[in-house]
Amino acid sequence: MTEYKQCSYSLRKAIKQAKRQYRDKVESQFNGSDTRGMWQGLQSITDYKKKTSPVADHDVLLPDKLNNFFARFEDNTVPPTRPATKTCRLTFTAANVRKTFKCVNPRKAAGPDGIPGRVLRACADQLAGVFTDIFNQSLSQSAVPTCFKRATIVPVPKKAKVSKTKEMIVDFRKQEREHPPIHIEGTVVEKVESFKFLGVHITDKLNWSTHTDSVVKKAQQRLFNLRRLKKFGLSPKSLTNFYRCTIESILSGCITAWYGNCSAHNRKALQRVVRTAQRITGGKLPALQDTYTTRCHRKAKKIIKDNNHPSHCLFTPLSSRRRGQYRCIKAGTERLKNSFYLKAIRLLNSHH
Secondary structure (H helix, E strand, O other): OHHHHHHHHHHHHHHHHHHHHHHHHHHHHHHOOOHHHHHHHHHHHOOOOOOOOOOOOOOOOHHHHHHHHHOOOOOOOOOOOOOOOOOOOOOOOHHHHHHHHHOOOOOOOOOOOOOOHHHHHHOHHHHHHHHHHHHHHHHHHOOOOHHHHOOOOOOOOOOOHHHHOEEOOOOOOOOOOOOOOOEEOOEEOEEOOEEEEOOEEEEOOOOOHHHHHHHHHHHHHHHHHHHHHHHHOOOHHHHHHHHHHHHHHHHOOOHHHHHHHOOHHHHHHHHHHHHHHHHHHOOOOOOHHHHHHHHHHHHHHHHHHOOOOOOHHHOOEOOHHHOOOEOOOOOOOHHHHOOHHHHHHHHHHHOO
16 A cells, blocks of 8 residues: 555656646747747647648649649750850859758648658758759759659639628718619629628728627637636746737737727726736736727827828828927717827827
8 A cells, every 4th residue: 555655646746747847848938939839839738629621622623734734834845955055154052052951941841752841951961962963954954854843733712702792881871872782793792781801890880899799709718728828837927928929919909990989898898808817817917998009109100200101191290389299180970089090199199
């Protein structure tokens, strides 16, 4: 019985030590610049499994057709060698070829020869001399070997552009009018009430409930990973870095365009995510309102410095007596009053 307890104690001690070493490894990847290793460690901790999607094969002859299309310029009747040109003085050295081989990305897919990039990179010293002779011979004869012209083409067919085109009408007039549908090549363009553009959900009423709901849902999914990292024992600094990179980046995406006109209910939902992350990390996190104010002020400064920006003319400076002040645009609606440009002008004027 005593021997069993000693073995059990040794096993628990070894497991704790292994977890501690792995935690230190993941934490060093968080604090360093190895983002690929960091995400691999995160996927291992959260038991992430990549979804596999079946590849549809509609036309088995399509790759052959594409191959014939791209190879149509190759003439097999041309002799393999040509008279040497006197004007060509370009040559390669073994050092150049070795350096190029060592810069090959090992994660890239192999070509038609089936040789992976990691082999070319690992055997650069052995292959440099052979390929240097091949390259120089090709330059001297002004001919490229046929095997160098081959490529692996993977066709990715796209749908018709009409199916991707959507029509969204933004009309705030009191009298509703009938809008005729838009036709492209005889096909009616689908009319929608909301549309996702550059990651932002835009609706025909210009309210941001749809977008905030989507952002909150995505951020709450990332909070699960943050909890797992906290349970794994990462330091508060690493947890804060993870929050800034994966959760705050979602909450503050294009924030200058939509946060100003969010309702109080939407802002509470967004800030609730920040408070939850703050309890998990154990440190002070910036409020979303402060992030919005900082982004607006920084964006306005960039627009003012760029004379070629389309919105540069909206920031009109006042007289010399009021240096640093900008003319505020008159707003007839709350929507315009809470927009980015008026908010940015008020911020610029308040800082002087």
